[in-house]
Amino acid sequence: MSDSIDHTASRGAAVLAAVCVAAVILPLSFSAGAIATPAIGRALGGGPVALNWITNAFMLAFGSCLMAAGTLADRFGRRRVFLCGVSVFSLMSMLLALAPGIVWVDLLRAAQGVGAAAALAGGSAALAQEFDGHARTRAFSLLGTTFGVGLAFGPVLAGGLIELFGWRAVFVSTALLGAMSLLLAAPGMPETRDPHASGVDWPGMASFTAALGLFTVAILEAPDIGWGHPAVGSLLAVAAGSLVAFVLIERHTARPMLDLSLFRYRRFVGVQLLPIATCYCFVVLLVILPIRFVGIEGYAPLNAGLMMIALSAPMLVMPALAVRLTRHASPGLISSLGLLIAAAGLVWLGGVPVGAEPAALLVPMGVIGIGTGLPWGLMDGLSVSVVPKERAGMATGIFSTTRVAGEGLALAMVSAALAGIVAARLTPVVAALAPLAPGHKLMAAGGGAPRTAIDLAAQRLATGDLSGASTLLPGVSLAMLRQHYADAFHLLTYGLAAITVLAALATLRYLGLGDRQGASVATTAATATTATCDDAR
Known part of the structure; x- marks a missing residue:
């Protein structure tokens, strides 16, 4: 009996280690990509659109394929899908290190996103099968903390590797971590499937x-x-x-990929709100802040990465603290309070001018990280409580799709909003200094609406290309361009804070105050399936 228990514990530890190593790679690849983008642009060329797709291609493929990957994991085996996903991700990382041009980088990043989707869906579902009760809560809390490690140290690792070896070393490092995850998972991870899965919902x-x-x-x-x-x-x-x-x-469909009836339940909807909220108060900052630091303020990539630790380091401790706090308050209340703290940090950050001392930026960034870390530590564990255990692949697929697709859409909308605000503020300035001649209007590719030099300059400024924006608007000084960027960033953070506050109120509405005596996330997970019947309205 003792040998059996030891074997089970050893197997569980191996599964947890393999999934957590893979979980480090995914946010590391995302956050490190933002730091590496300027260096890739200098080495391979490409305009703002091509450079944006370095991140967008990864996020688009990642988010679009997660639901399908969860379904395939339930049908064909969580271990098989996980190993295939990590293998594809690692192979694409090595090919990215050899990419000869920007188009190849964009295409390989998309393929890398497909592998990431399979790795996350298969790994999370395997983790849910391996652990029960409070052990499952601790495992998913550690998974959330591991994501935090990737977010915290991804920019630092990328900045250091770029300065020492060049941008290609960033992708070599993720390939090596992928290989480590494969070595941990291959011998010890058991194969599990949904016993009721009769086929794949291909349509x-x-x-x-x-x-x-x-x-x-x-x-x-x-x-x-x-x-x-x-x-x-x-x-x-x-x-x-x-x-x-x-x-x-x-x-x-008798066995659908997504059980639409789940949307009738408050708890299910509330869980999906949490990753959407963290997209706007935290994830978008992982991309736009390095762009500001490197492109607008002139920091070296390594220094920019070190500054990003202030935002991401709280993810190392706050997820575990959030689980402990569930002894005294409900997950819904803790998550809502965290989002409100993050919203306050956004307002604070928006008021910091370009060129300010680093400390003026680091403190509000830390506040945002602390606030976001509270729902971040709870939402992964809550996500597997909305369906029966055997449908864990679907649950993690839904939740992860909401998270990653939300991140991609939020990043696209926030980038467009920043460029739009910059353009609106530049227009009267440029008109007063040197009105644009009709010949300065440029046609969008394919014959779309006319684009002025102001529009294109604003887009370049939003992607951190200060010199490119100055070239398009020679009458506007660099100092003035920086100031208008800072003003646009200020307005943008106010909008992000407003979205975060609304998400906090909606989270409280859907997840509720719960048991004030301190029901834990483990209890929430164990009772969620039956509680949804009472929650439906």
């Missing part, structure tokens, strides 16, 4: 992936070619049609 998978993918591409491309461009309208129309088809397919 549902195809329609959902098409809907999400096409909609995201439309959002990403619209700021560059114009919302009135025929391609944008076509993409949105096909995406809407694919979504309608998905809903119809899922309603008439």
Whole structure:
């Protein structure tokens, strides 16, 4: 009996270690990519759109494929999908280190995102099968902390590798970590499947992936070619049609990829709100802050990475603290308070001018990280409580899709909003200094709405290309461009804070105050399936 218990504990530790190593890679790849983008641009060239796709291609493929990966994990085996995903991710990382041009980088980043989706969906589902009760809560809390490690040290690792060895070393490092995860998982991770899975919902998978993918591409491309461009309208129309088809397919499928009836329950909806909220108060900052530090304020990549620790380091401790706090308050209340703290940090950060001392930036960044860390530590554990254990692949697929797709869409919308605010503030300045001649109007690719030099300069400024913006607007000084960027950033953080406050109120509404005596997340997870019947209204 003792040998059996020891073997089970050893196997569980191996599974947890393998999934956590993979979980370090995914946010590391995301956050490190933002630091590496300027260096890639200098080495391989490419305009703002091509450089944006270094991050966007990864996030688009990642988010679009997660739901399908969760379904495949339930049907064909969580171990198999996890190992395939990590293998693809590692292989694409090595190929990225050898990429000869920016187009290859974008394409390989998309393929890397597919591997990441399989790794996360398969690994999370395997973790849910391996642990029960409070052990499962601790495992998912550690998973959240591991994500925090990747977020905290990804920029630092990327900055150091870029300065020492060049940007290609960033992708070599993720390939090596992927290989480590494979070595840990291959011998010890057991194979598990959904015993009731009778087939794969291929039509549902195809329609959902098409809907999400096409909609995201439309959002990403619209700021560059114009919302009135025929391609944008076509993409949105096909995406809407694919979504309608998905809903119809899922309603008439015996074993659907997504059980739509879950949306009738408050608890299920509330859990999905948490990753959406953290997108706007935290994740978008992982991209736009390094751009500001390196491109606008002139910090070296390593220094920018070190500054980002202030934002991400709280993720190392706050998830575990959040679980402890559930002894005294409900997860809904803790998550809502955390989001309100993050919103206050956003308002504080927005008031810091460009060129201020680093300490003026680091303190509000730390406040944002502390606030975001509270819901971050609870939402992974809560996500597996919304469906029966054998459908863990679907649960993690839904939650992870909401998280990653939300991140991609939030990043696209926030980047477009920042460029739009910059353009609006520059327009009267440029008109007063040197009115644009008609010949300065540029046509968007494919014959879309006319784009002025102001629009293009604003887009370059939003991506940290200060010199490129100055070239397009020679009458505007660098100091003035920095100031208008700072003003736009200030307004943007106010908008992000407002979204975060609304998300905090909605989270409290859907997840509720709960048991004031301190029901733990483990108890919440164990009772959530039956509690949803009482929660439905």
